[in-house]
Amino acid sequence: MIRALLEVRSRAWLTWLLMIVPLLPGCATRGVGDMGVIIERATGSVEVVETTGMSVLARVEGLGDLSHASVVYGRDGRHAFVFGRDGGLSKVDLLTGQLVGRVMQAGNSIGGAISQDGRLVAVANYQPGGVRVFDAETLAQVADIPATDASGRNSKVVGLEDSTGQKFVFSLFDSDEIWVADLNEPSKPRLTKFTGIGSKPYDALISMDGRYYIAGLFGEDGFALLDLWHLDGGVKRILPDYGRGEKRSAVHKMPHLEGWGLTEEFAFLPAMGRHEVLIVDRVNWREVKRVPVAGQPVFVMVRPDGRQVWVNFAHPHNGKVQVIDVPSRKVVKTIEPGPAVMHMEFTPRGEHVWLSVRDKDQVDVYHTDTFEKLKSLPATKPSGIFFTFRAHRIGL
């Protein structure tokens, strides 16, 4: 009916409508490819930004406790799923700048992931533990996976990552296990469980091809590695000397595992409790070199072309960021954006990097070749920065 009306529309009327539509709140016609969100932790809000003009487009409020919050994107890049610390799962529409869905799915949670096909969003929970899975469209719960071990103990879940084949992989902190959940039938997850993988896995990462899942261990040295192409090979231990001799109590901040940088040949990772970045051969997992840096590294992030590695630091060195040149394996630049650099995000082709400078209430954009500061944007206690290109990457 409306379609029929439109067919006989007058041109003037249409022109007028098309002219005002972009000005309407609630209807923005623009590509989402250069957009993203910035977590504002203290205020439970996110800023919607775009990277072409480097500007803030909207602020979305009411997302609850966003400490340690992370974000995944739906397959159209329009919707951000924000995982809060308080068990809240929020869905933000970047084009309208609206909170379009929110469920309190648990009492306390720590990150999530989105399925390969973009239809399922999974959340890792501390309280009551386990993983819950939601329909990305409606946020209706489609699966509940309690992390209960053979002895009946419920575990906190950490290091939840998505892989290919509709699989999610996660670690059980309290029972030293890694589970692979196949959600091809969403309401009937098929679980493959690996026990005795190492003491107290506390975080994990997955390689960009979705193949290698690596969990960090709080209770002992080294890491647990699972090759998802060869599940029958089981979980192996790598880097057995990692963390040796470090008192966990002296470590200012446990390094984020998602902050590891992987190039085709090497892994760049934060040394535990030391002012060093470790370079490790990805084939045999042997240490190749240690690069001295300005503090205890938190995020060690590879520029998309693999040519540079950017590093931020734990307190009291968190006002600095250093850049390691990959071929020479040396620090080639130190910048001082200001107090409390919390996170870094590269534009997808790597020409710029955005840095959250929490205690200056701003986000700075730097050119990665010239190191010139291009822009500062206002943000309230910014932490994580997440651009929409993540919609198209396995494990992000």
Next chain:
Amino acid sequence: MIRALLEVRSRAWLTWLLMIVPLLPGCATRGVGDMGVIIERATGSVEVVETTGMSVLARVEGLGDLSHASVVYGRDGRHAFVFGRDGGLSKVDLLTGQLVGRVMQAGNSIGGAISQDGRLVAVANYQPGGVRVFDAETLAQVADIPATDASGRNSKVVGLEDSTGQKFVFSLFDSDEIWVADLNEPSKPRLTKFTGIGSKPYDALISMDGRYYIAGLFGEDGFALLDLWHLDGGVKRILPDYGRGEKRSAVHKMPHLEGWGLTEEFAFLPAMGRHEVLIVDRVNWREVKRVPVAGQPVFVMVRPDGRQVWVNFAHPHNGKVQVIDVPSRKVVKTIEPGPAVMHMEFTPRGEHVWLSVRDKDQVDVYHTDTFEKLKSLPATKPSGIFFTFRAHRIGL
């Protein structure tokens, strides 16, 4: 003024407007992350598609001669730049389904590229030769780079690729050169020229990190390799036996170099004139294995997770597609979509693949794990398929 009016708008009026807006041609509010275009060669048109519901959203006409056409995307993923064979450069708005810009920039051209920052679109020309560079916003010409060698001869340009640092790399077919053009100052390209790189470079590819540029040679065996991180190392020759013993006249179709598949460890490439896919070690460029396949390979494409390689073939075997399993290096599946499979494009996380079946006037979508055909979409003599995730990848 309009803004002021809107502030006092009535709610009913706004609701009505928001309701009809999505139905209007010319205004679509949706994420572009799951969109793409399909080249319809015979009719000089493209179809705008989306991969979530697997549907055709619009057809855009008037793009001229689209034989061998290719596409790059602006950084917002909204605009596709289509390189025609007739020298036409067309800009398509995926959200409105409109042709929003078109220049006849040369008499005869062969592909193009977009700069790292998304602001410059470059086109490789046969006639009059050279490269022309355009502002992505306006399509105004910003640079003209004639491919004139030291003896004054103008050359056809092939294998134009974008790398990082606002660089474009391309090959001079008639004078056996590779040039690197730095467009940090767009109107003053800085050129680095490599001469005597091998006889008659006819196409090229660049690795996903923008580091390795590889040109195929029509006039002799082997390939020319340039490491863009170490320009002073010059151009090296690799795979010296490639093409040996093959009469070029017996090769039904010169393999596309952009059809090489690169995993982290290996390159998968079409053997010249043989029913084989070659697997080559990416470190030493030595041949590791030859996999027998159903015909002369054209595109050899790696699924985004690196686990499978999909191959289509030259006439008379172009009704088939074969899948090589990477760990076992064996063909694990042969499908027969029908006559003249021209191109393949994976969804960015790799769960589906779209195939152009030209002589059936359709595009088929297959699940890459189950090999189930999920959908057939109508398209008029479809060839290339290009999804918007390319906006975020170096060299695509």
